[in-house]
Amino acid sequence: MLFLDESGDHNLLRIDPAYPVFVLGGVIVDRTYLHHTLIPAVDAFKKQHFGNSDVVFHTSEIVRARGEFSCLADSSVRAGFIQGLNRLIAEADIRVMACVIDKQAYVDRYDDFVFDPYDLALEVLIERFVREIGPTAHDGIIVAERRGIVLDAAIERAWVNLCRTGTDRVSATRLNDRIVDLVLREKRSNIVGLQMADLVVSPIARYALGKPPKEDWLIVESKLCQREARGYDGHGLVVLPKKRG
Numbered sequence: 001m002l003f004l005d006e007s008g009d010h011n012l013l014r015i016d017p018a019y020p021v022f023v024l025g026g027v028i029v030d031r032t033y034l035h036h037t038l039i040p041a042v043d044a045f046k047k048q049h050f051g052n053s054d055v056v057f058h059t060s061e062i063v064r065a066r067g068e069f070s071c072l073a074d075s076s077v078r079a080g081f082i083q084g085l086n087r088l089i090a091e092a093d094i095r096v097m098a099c100v101i102d103k104q105a106y107v108d109r110y111d112d113f114v115f116d117p118y119d120l121a122l123e124v125l126i127e128r129f130v131r132e133i134g135p136t137a138h139d140g141i142i143v144a145e146r147r148g149i150v151l152d153a154a155i156e157r158a159w160v161n162l163c164r165t166g167t168d169r170v171s172a173t174r175l176n177d178r179i180v181d182l183v184l185r186e187k188r189s190n191i192v193g194l195q196m197a198d199l200v201v202s203p204i205a206r207y208a209l210g211k212p213p214k215e216d217w218l219i220v221e222s223k224l225c226q227r228e229a230r231g232y233d234g235h236g237l238v239v240l241p242k243k244r245g
Contacts, residue, residue, distance in 0.1 A: 002028050002097075002129050003193030004144040007205035010117040015103045023205045024121035025098025026197035028132055028225070033093055039192045045088050049081055056188055057195040059202040086215050089199060089223075095132065096200050096223040099124040099238045100208040109241050118151075119158045124238050126162060127169045130178045131235075132225055140179035145187050145194055152184050208239070 004026040008019055029038060043053035055068050065072040072078040099121035107114060126142070133140045146152055159182045166172035187194050203217040224236030 001031055001034065001193060002026060002125070002140065002142045003191070003197040004122075004125070004142065005187075005194060005197035005201045006118070006145070007201045008103075012103055012107055012114060012117065015107070019209070020102060020104050021205060021208045022101045022103055022117040022121065023098055023201055023208060024118060024125060025096065025201045025204055026125075027193065027200060028095040028097065028129065029093070029193060029196070034193060038092055038094075038196075041088065041092070042192045042195070045084060049084070054190060056190050057199060058187065059198050085199070086219055089196070089216070090219045092196065094196060094200075094223060095225045095236075096204075096220055097125055097128050097132075097225045097236050098201065098204045099240065100204065101240045102208075106241050116154070116158075118155065120240070122155070122158060123162060123167050124240070126175065126179070127167050128225065128235055128238070130170050130175060131227075133178045137177050138180055142179065142182040143191065143193055144182065144184055145197075146184045155182075155184065204237070 004024060006025075007023040008021050009016075010022050046053045046055050050068065050071075061067050061069050062072065065078070072081055101117045101121060103117065106117070129140060129142070144155065147155070162172075163176055164172060166175050185191050185194060187198070199216075200220045200223075203214065203220045207213065207217050207221075221232075224232035226232045227235040
């Protein structure tokens with residue numbers, strides 16, 4: 001299963017110079033492992049720190065110590081929580097992939113021929129997910145976070161089109177043979193896979209913005225999908241537009 005989340009917005013008309021990237025990424029996890037090992041581990045961690053497993057991890061609220069994470073305003077509590085959270089991700093049997101789009105560079109290079117960043121990133125990740133699935137037929141499911149009626153409809157249209165036409169690298173036949181469906185779910189539904197996606201996408205975005213690396217990025221980097229001796233560049237982590245030369 002591939003669980004997806006995003007960081008940044010897909011607006012190409014008004015690009016925030018402080019956050020000029022759009023990142024779509026997430027985690028690949030085996031279904032049996034997810035249900036029998038990862039979910040119980042996450043639930044146990046939540047109960048340890050919050051007394052119940054109903055808390056939904058959301059990076060922006062964790063960083064700002066808001067809502068259910070208000071206790072993290074206490075520096076000693078926060079330190080223990082972050083240390084444990086990093087260990088949880090480090091020990092999880094997950095693979096990470098993401099597509100980063102430098103929006104200004106993308107617009108500057110392609111001008112009137114740009115695609116919606118979400119659609120472009122989704123196509124890129126589907127190609128890599130098919131490659132990661134390998135020869136196993138009908139084994140892939142993509143779960144993405146709901147973003148509202150209009151944007152959800154756009155994602156579903158993009159998915160239907162990809163199933164009909166395939167991509168530049170993956171034929172429609174191969175895509176449909178490998179991936180069963182793309183489904184949209186609310187993050188507040190407490191879906192562990194989506195929460196893990198949220199937790200790995202933020203460090204990738206910080207890396208893309210050139211910010212100093214923290215421990216969470218080093219952990220995420222170690223889990224990026226790799227392609228033989230070529231490493232994760234261009235496979236587990238795709239940055240667009242590609243540098244010329």
